[in-house]
Amino acid sequence: AQTVTQSQPEMSVQEAETVTLSCTYDTSESNYYLFWYKQPPSRQMILVIRQEAYKQQNATENRFSVNFQKAAKSFSLKISDSQLGDTAMYFCAFMRRGAGSYQLTFGKGTKLSVIP
């Protein structure tokens, strides 16, 4: 079974600054996906960024980037130039890649507050 750990229950950052959210995971699989999902106060979750484990290059989506360390089983999210709209819960998630695999395993989340 896979586990996903987010060790920072809450974080805050000043507007326009950079913040890094941590995520570690435990798996015996070699082929998988990792994700960061964002849940704003409105509650609807949206995908922020996705990383495929076989790709060494870190994924980037505009101000969002990841630091994927496969050997260390670490998957952190960096948010640059933080904006007030980035205030949300952020969930790290894992999905095994392969036939019959449909389950996303989520971490417990990190509540990020962007301070004006």
Next chain:
Amino acid sequence: NAGVTQTPKFRVLKTGQSMTLLCAQDMNHEYMYWYRQDPGMGLRLIHYSVGEGTTAKGEVPDGYNVSRLKKQNFLLGLESAAPSQTSVYFCASSLAGQTGELFFGEGSRLTVL
């Protein structure tokens, strides 16, 4: 484009009552999921469906039943509600189960007294 729509958004039940949550998606997605979200627990998968007429158990299926009679709808039923089922329930769908990109509804807050 509505995406994923859940009804109702709020409901209060008494212990032992039954209810059904409805999830509807208009994106022609094959896969649909029901998750529950509890404080400090993240999201946990209850049941999922990989196509019309098929369902499967997730991580926490006890006390719930599901049906997928139509591709666009995924129903979550509580036959005899218990206070432990007080939670926020999220429905999600995806075009292909292997990519991990789920599209979520806005959630349904259920309180069982």
